[in-house]
Amino acid sequence: MSLRVRIAERWIYRMRRVLATLCLAALATFLGYKVIFGANGMKVWQSKRAEVWQLQRDIERMQHDQQVLQGHVERLQRGDPAIIEKEAREQLGYVKPGEVVLFEQRKVEARQPALADNVDRK
Secondary structure (H helix, E strand, O other): OHHHHHHHHHHHHHOHHHHHHHHHHHHHHHHHHHHHHOOOOHHHHHHHHHHHHHHHHHHHHHHHHHHHHHHHHHHHHHOOHHHHHHHHHHHHOOOOOOOOOOOOOOOOOOOOOOOOOOOOOO
């Protein structure tokens, strides 16, 4: 029995560098996987970076829209006749004498009144 233990001890002692190398390789593989695919890994970082770029583009677009609307409000507050006339035509439906207005009629479907299933039962 002690001979087997001594043989095993000698084998482990001789293989210590190989076993250490295998353990380090397994550890490096595990850490590499975590760095790339982990909760805060490269894949997550790349998707968050793309989301940041998209949000920055949205912010720039919305800031531009806000500037356009602010200019429109300022012209309305100054009393610019062209802007006031445009708003009156669009919102109130005003037309000048002699103008012809074209509009598209929408189809309205006739609906049956909703009745409960048990109306006919007594």
